[in-house]
Structures are given as C-alpha cells and as structure tokens.
Amino acid sequence: MATMQCSIVSAERNIFAGEVERVVAVSVMGELGILRGHEPSLLELKPGPVRVIREGGEEEIFYVSGGFLEVQPHEVSVLADSAERARDLDAGEAEKARDEARSALAGRSGELDHQHALAEIEAATARLRTLSQLRNRKGQK
C-alpha cells in the first residue's frame, strides 16, 4: 500500500516522524482516516487519540490535547498543543484529573471556572479513551 510522510510535533518536542499507511484522528467534526492522496485539508483536532498505522499494519497511538492537522497528498502534519505516546499515559493520573475537574465543577464559582473544568474533563476523558483503545489492542494480540 502506498505510504506518505507523517510527522507529529508538539510545542515541546518532536513526537513522531516516518512513513505511514494511514492516520486516524479526531477532528472537531468527528473521526476521520487519512490515506495517501487525500484532498488537502486543514482540521482542528479535539483532545483525543491519533492513531498511526505504519507500513505492514503496525500501529502506534498518540494522545493529543488539541491542535491542528494538515493534510497534503503526500504528507500529514499534526501540530499538537501537547502530545504524548499513549503508552506513556498513566490511567490513574487521568482518572484523578477527571475526578478533580468534576469536583471543581460541583463547587463552581463562575462561568470561567465552569468552562475550564469542562475542558479539563474533556481532556481527561480523552486520555482515558486513548488508553482503553491501547488496552483493547493489546487484548486482541
């Protein structure tokens, strides 16, 4: 299968670069898969997993906390606000973050806090979703 260049960078560092067959990401409008020869696109990403399928079907999962995705026919760039390799994620940490955000929401004081807490819950949930995807994949093998 034809491959394309993919690179994932976050503000802090280079996360991933290489030849891939397919990229699956979650944009604000929904999940989408990208193959070589895709129409040029510019998408805003939601917090969530970005899956990269390398040549031969080997798959890697990354967690991004929002950002942009640019598609050119021969390359895909992910500009993540912050990105982590999914296997570096910690389920306990993510759950704690979500619970904290929920309790902050319960005792909210103002609209700004509310927005902030909602965003945090979304981010933590997205982390957990990334992890559960990773776990499912391991279960299958």
Added chain:
Amino acid sequence: MAAGKEIKSQIGSIKNTQKITSAMEMVAASKMRRAQDRMAASQPYAGRIRRVVSHVSRANPEYRHDYQIEREVKRIGYIVVTSDRGLCGGLNSNLLRRVLREVREWRDQGVEVSFCALGTKGSVFFRKYGGDLKAAVRSLGDAPEASQLIGSINVMLAAFDEGELDRIDLVYNEFVNTMTQKPVVHQLLPLPKSLDEEDEAEDAEQDDVSSGGWDYIYEPDVKTLLDKLLVRYVEAQVYQAVVENIASEQAARMIAMKNASDNAGDIIDDLQLQYNKARQAAITQEISEIVGGAAAV
C-alpha cells in the same frame, strides 16, 4: 619598594576579576548547551507550523484572513527580543542599533513606530529612548514559558486587529554558531508572501502544492480555523525567537567572558614583568649601595 607593593596588589585584584570571569564563562557554556537543547526541542513545531502557514498562503481560498492582507503601512510594530542581563558583549547594543536604523528608515517615510520589548534590557532601553512602548516583559529567565509571552503578543495582535498597527516585525539575535550571533528582522504580520524559500523549492519539486488553484477542506470552517492557526503561528515564532535569543545570549556571554579572562591573563603577565623588574632594580641598587659603602670605608 612602594611601587612593588602597589603592583602586587593590582595583580591580586585582577586575579580576582579573572576568577569571576572564568567562572561566568563556564556557567554560560553549560547554560548555552541547555538553551541550545531547548531551541532544538521547539524548532520542529515552529518549522512545521511555518510550513503549514506557507502552504495556506499559497492555497486559493475564498476567504482571506486579515493577517494575510497587505495594507498601507502607517504604523509598524516591532517585537524586540533582548536578554535580561548584560555582560554579553555587543549582543544587545548591536540588536538595538539595528532596530534604531530600521526605525529611522521608517520615520523618513513618514511611518510611525511602536515597540514591544521582550527581555529586561529592551524594556529598560525603550523606557529611556521613549517612543510608543506597547508591552514589555522583564525577567524572562533562562527557560521562559510560552505563557509569559502570550500577554504581550496579544497586545500587539489586538493592535493589529484594530488597525492601529499595519505591520509587525520580529527582531532577535539569530544563533548562527557559538562564535557568531546575528541580529535579524523578520516580518511577522501580515504574512509575507514567501515564508520559507527552501521549503518552496522542495514543494516545487513535488509540484502539487506550489501550483495555485487548489484549496484545503477546512474543519470546522475556514475563519475559525485560520484565526486559531495564525495566532498559534505568531506565538510559536515569537517563542522560538526568544529561545534562540537566549542561546545567543549565553554564547555571546561565553565568548565575552573568555576574552575577558584572556585579557586579564595578559595584564597579569605584564604587571608581573613590571613587578619583577622593579624588584630586580631595587636589589641591584641595594647591592651597589653596599658595594659603594664598603669601598668608602
């Protein structure tokens, strides 16, 4: 032998100075390595986003963002990145001289100028120099966070949005290598037509991006997306400039302190020679006095 004693104490004080400068040299060397690492770490993002934005500027959308539209320049804003501290050779003064030269050229054309100073040296300078200082950040530290810069960047962007500024330039010291740092001026907004010539050459080979007449599929919509993307682009470029300037600062300080230590060494050698000569002259004189005295007896 009063002269001898004076020289001795002068040597002592220069030796102390030399100790300080050589310690500063070593500190600067290790800080420079860390600053270089940080520069390398944030480079991929800044490079990527520049590439994406240069693709965007060559796309052919129905909508053009304010940041992409050239307008007649009546007032220009300079974001000037300087170091927090001195003792780094001519780094800041070269940079500020470069800025002032640009300012004179603009004023000759009847264009007014505003400044945004990032770094203590710059804010102090512009306070004395006068001019319209819109925003300033002091004490960036060795490892600045993007959040420290966002406030000032927003002030400049807001001025641009309101039409107060018609162009924003970014000035910082480019880290060429340890020995060379070069003040550079980049146009930030409106987006210059060609952002990255190397990149364009590369794209021209692949010839699917360079030819006009295509457009992206935007999600959610082109306006929301470009708003966010271009603000992020500006932040990334300014952050990269600040990080690079810090690496330049440390390199310049390392070189300046190395020179200072070397000069101190030269002066010590000279003084040591003078001291030895004075001592020898005193001894010779004493001997001749003794010999003269003995002959007289």
